[in-house]
Amino acid sequence: MCGIVGYIGSKPAQQILIDGLKRLEYRGYDSAGIGLHGGTKIKITKQKGRIAGLSDALPRDNPIETVGIGHTRWATHGEPNTVNSHPHLDYSGKISVVHNGIIENYGALKKFLIEKGCEFKSQTDTEVIANLIGYFYEQETDCEQDCFEWSVQKALNQVYGTYGLAVMCSDYPDVIVAAKKGSPLLIGVGDGENLIASDASAIVEHTKQVIYLEDDEMAIVEKDDVTIKTIHNKRIERELKEIDFSIEEIELGGYEHYMLKEIFEQPDALSTCLKGRLDMNNYKIILGGIENLSRQLTTAKRFILTGCGTAWHACLVGEYLMERLARTPVEVEYASELRYRNPIIEEGTVVIAVSQSGETADTLAAIEMCKERGATVLGVVNVVGSTIARTTDAGVYLRVGPEIGVASTKAFTAQVAVLTMMAIELGRRRHLDNARTEQLITDLNKIPNIINDVLKYSDMIKDISKECGDRENWLFLGRGYNYPTALEGALKLKEISYIHAEGLPAAEMKHGPIALINDGMPAVFIATRCSNYDKIISNIEEVRARGGKTIIIANEGDEEIERYADYLIRIPNVDDALEPLVAAIPLQLLAYHCAVLRGLDVDKPRNLAKSVTVE
Ligand code: AGP
Numbered sequence: 001m002c003g004i005v006g007y008i009g010s011k012p013a014q015q016i017l018i019d020g021l022k023r024l025e026y027r028g029y030d031s032a033g034i035g036l037h038g039g040t041k042i043k044i045t046k047q048k049g050r051i052a053g054l055s056d057a058l059p060r061d062n063p064i065e066t067v068g069i070g071h072t073r074w075a076t077h078g079e080p081n082t083v084n085s086h087p088h089l090d091y092s093g094k095i096s097v098v099h100n101g102i103i104e105n106y107g108a109l110k111k112f113l114i115e116k117g118c119e120f121k122s123q124t125d126t127e128v129i130a131n132l133i134g135y136f137y138e139q140e141t142d143c144e145q146d147c148f149e150w151s152v153q154k155a156l157n158q159v160y161g162t163y164g165l166a167v168m169c170s171d172y173p174d175v176i177v178a179a180k181k182g183s184p185l186l187i188g189v190g191d192g193e194n195l196i197a198s199d200a201s202a203i204v205e206h207t208k209q210v211i212y213l214e215d216d217e218m219a220i221v222e223k224d225d226v227t228i229k230t231i232h233n234k235r236i237e238r239e240l241k242e243i244d245f246s247i248e249e250i251e252l253g254g255y256e257h258y259m260l261k262e263i264f265e266q267p268d269a270l271s272t273c274l275k276g277r278l279d280m281n282n283y284k285i286i287l288g289g290i291e292n293l294s295r296q297l298t299t300a301k302r303f304i305l306t307g308c309g310t311a312w313h314a315c316l317v318g319e320y321l322m323e324r325l326a327r328t329p330v331e332v333e334y335a336s337e338l339r340y341r342n343p344i345i346e347e348g349t350v351v352i353a354v355s356q357s358g359e360t361a362d363t364l365a366a367i368e369m370c371k372e373r374g375a376t377v378l379g380v381v382n383v384v385g386s387t388i389a390r391t392t393d394a395g396v397y398l399r400v401g402p403e404i405g406v407a408s409t410k411a412f413t414a415q416v417a418v419l420t421m422m423a424i425e426l427g428r429r430r431h432l433d434n435a436r437t438e439q440l441i442t443d444l445n446k447i448p449n450i451i452n453d454v455l456k457y458s459d460m461i462k463d464i465s466k467e468c469g470d471r472e473n474w475l476f477l478g479r480g481y482n483y484p485t486a487l488e489g490a491l492k493l494k495e496i497s498y499i500h501a502e503g504l505p506a507a508e509m510k511h512g513p514i515a516l517i518n519d520g521m522p523a524v525f526i527a528t529r530c531s532n533y534d535k536i537i538s539n540i541e542e543v544r545a546r547g548g549k550t551i552i553i554a555n556e557g558d559e560e561i562e563r564y565a566d567y568l569i570r571i572p573n574v575d576d577a578l579e580p581l582v583a584a585i586p587l588q589l590l591a592y593h594c595a596v597l598r599g600l601d602v603d604k605p606r607n608l609a610k611s612v613t614v615e
Contacts, residue, residue: 001027002086002100003072004185005202006166006176008223009193013037014063017070020195020202021051023250026258026404026603027199029072030080034058035087035096036065039173042096046071046085066223067173069166069196071098077106078123087168088127090134091118094170095151097133099126100198101162101183109158129155133167149220152177156218156231162361166196179218179231184359184387187211187219187226189240194221200243201250201402208243212385244384249401257602259405259496263588267452269400269410270581273417278445283438285425287418290378290394297422298429301348302329304375306338306366310408310491311354311415314380316484317580318352318419325427325440325577336362338369345373352378354419356403356411358386367391380418382411396422405603407496409588412488413451416580420444423577443575447582450572454585457569458593461586464551464567465593468522474499475513475548476587477506478526479536485526485580489587496595496602506539519547524590526553526583527561530576540564551590553583 003024007013017034032054033046043065045058051072071086078084086098103109106125113131114120120127136151148169156163162182169175178185178196188195188203188210195203196219200210211226213219217236220227228236255261262269277286290297303322305315312334319330333343335353339362345351351370355363358381367377367388379388379395382403389395398414421444428437468474474493478486483505490503504513506525517523523543527536540550544564552565555573562568569586595602 002074002198003027003029003202004069004098004100004164004166004196004198006069006178006196006221007193008067008176008221009190010066010223011193012063013065013068014058016206017068018051018055020197021070021072023202024072024199025051026406027072028406028604029074031073031082031085032071033085033087034068034070035168036063037067037168037173038065040170042089042168042170044087044089044096046087047082048080048085067168067176069096069098069168069176076102077125084122084124086126088122088124088130090130092134092138095130095134095137096168097126097130098166099129100164103128103159103163104161105159129159129163129165132158137169148172148175149177152179152218153231153233164198174222176221177218178213178221180213181215182361185213187213187221189226192224194223194226196221201404204243204245204250205247209240210243211238211240212390241385245402250404257405259407259409259592259602262403262405262410263585263592264455265401266410266413266585267448270413270417270451271448272399273414274445274448277421278441280441280445283434283441284428285421285441287396287421287425289396293376293394296376297350297426299348300328300350301346302331304331304333304349304351304370305354306333306335306351306363307354308335308360308362310412310488311356313484313488313491314412314415314419315354316487317416317481318423320481321420321423321577322426325423325432327431328426335360335366339365345370345375349375350378351375352380353388353392354380354415355388356382356408358383358388364388364391380415382414407492407591413581413584417447420578440575440577443578447578450574450582451585454571454582457586458589461569461589462593465590465597468549468551469497469594469597471520471522472500473516473521474501475509475516475521475523476501476503477509477523477539479506479532481576481579482526482528482583485583485587488584489524489590492588492591493594496591497598497600499594506536509539510542514542514546517543517546517548521548522551523548524551524553524587528553528571528579528583529555529558529573530579537564553586
């Protein structure tokens with residue numbers, strides 16, 4: 001994922017941009033660059049590879065420029081090399097652009113510009129934007145409004161696709177123009193300085209006051225002023241928001257990796273997520289963000305839960321919970337499929353969109369489509385003020401703080417916790433008897449402490465990873481509530497360790513995948529007392545009969561299981577509806593330790609750090 005940082009103020013911009021880009025490293029990139037406004041000229045430094053390399057390539061002799069833009073690129077159009085990195089200059093060298101997103105009609109625009117005599121150096125869609133702005137800038141010498149701003153508007157009105165943009169013009173040393181459509185962008189408002197970023201973590205050390213741009217909006221950012229307009233030149237008043245996390249929360253705090261830090265943060269993160277929401281006197285759940293819709297939710301005819309990747313796994317747990325506890329029809333859809341389908345959304349359908357970042361394009365598109373069809377859409381989101389949080393009708397925040405690790409860990413357990421609360425409350429209002437409601441709320445309140453106990457097995461899980469981490473194919477198997485947990489365990493291992501892993505409902509194994517099992521193949525079973533215990537034991541037998549190595553997550557005190565396990569990880573007994581919250585923890589640790597033992601960069605896995613070239 002690409003990242004943008006911009007600075008305009010009185011301090012030297014170079015180091016601020018480099019530090020901001022470093023804060024965005026976790027999003028993955030293949031090249032980076034910065035552009036500094038030298039008063040009459042824009043000086044670009046960019047290169048393939050790490051920000052540390054870019055930093056070394058920059059002049060050390062106290063750079064004085066106080067205006068600049070920076071970018072980390074994850075290649076989409078054209079290979080990851082220095083020429084394709086941002087910032088891009090237009091053919092005149094006056095306009096400089098950093099861009100996140102994809103310009104869909106860049107081919108047609110490029111043809112038009114070539115016909116006008118424009119020459120291109122890179123293969124990117126971004127250079128097309130730079131040249132289009134440059135083209136209009138050169139055409140218009142007599143515009144009523146500011147010519148630079150006007151040319152950006154004029155260009156953006158020709159563009160189809162998504163963008164988060166920061167643009168400088170060599171004739172305008174005191175302004176950066178930013179714009180947004182479908183790709184997050186915010187303006188950090190400081191004292192005598194302003195910043196631009198695609199992610200709040202890039203600027204939080206300078207200011208916590210921000211303006212979130214909406215789609216089709218632009219900001220004219222000066223040192224002491226920020227003006228917001230639409231790309232059709234209509235002035236907008238926008239209130240300041242406050243970033244809800246501190247700089248300390250995005251530091252490693254003594255941990256070797258963000259992923260490990262976030263795994264270990266889960267007891268505290270979940271306590272914060274549950275805090276004030278479990279009414280232990282009246283045994284009710286209080287979710288302030290959706291309270292106004294409680295009647296509509298109670299009478300809803302159907303729920304559609306949607307998200308991507310880990311969030312989709314949380315939705316699957318939500319389906320089991322809402323069906324079981326609230327006796328309500330639920331469908332779970334990949335947002336990436338839902339957005340292109342023609343779903344039937346009749347009256348009484350409520351959509352719940354789940355996302356850590358609140359910016360996932362597929363989830364956003366699915367939300368838009370469902371809203372257009374009349375559905376009420378709720379968000380279960382972590383990042384406060386994110387696009388999903390702002391575009392849904394109502395929602396519940398995860399409150400787990402920034403998740404920097406690419407592998408979603410604390411967000412997963414919090415997503416499950418929020419969906420659990422929703423299911424319990426819906427159940428309480430519909431069919432669930434008081435005793436069961438009380439018991440679930442009481443047990444849910446204990447989950448943070450239980451997770452704390454499970455984390456103590458980290459070293460033991462590391463030992464298992466030492467013995468099995470060299471195997472290239474793994475299976476993850478669970479039933480009932482723990483079938484989605486098995487999928488999540490497999491995804492974590494794939495994403496971080498690059499080990500091929502499949503997650504399956506355990507009973508499905510015999511319908512084909514059993515053929516994969518060979519000598520020593522690790523098969524991770526979630527075989528707690530609650531999850532169809534006897535049936536899962538037969539599945540374990542099937543694996544053992546074929547020489548597979550069993551890593552079993554079982555309950556404390558279960559002696560019977562010992563003879564089936566090559567490796568045993570104990571978790572405390574909890575209500576089966578709450579088990580995914582606990583069973584996910586050893587699986588996260590397993591993926592983490594396998595990756596580290598393989599010498600991999602856990603916080604920058606190759607699904608983000610390596611380029612994908614799309615021409
Ligand atoms: C999981 O570890 C992933 N990084 C990925 O599956 C992620 O959960 C997915 O891309 C959805 O992201 P979101 O929660 O920010 O919408």
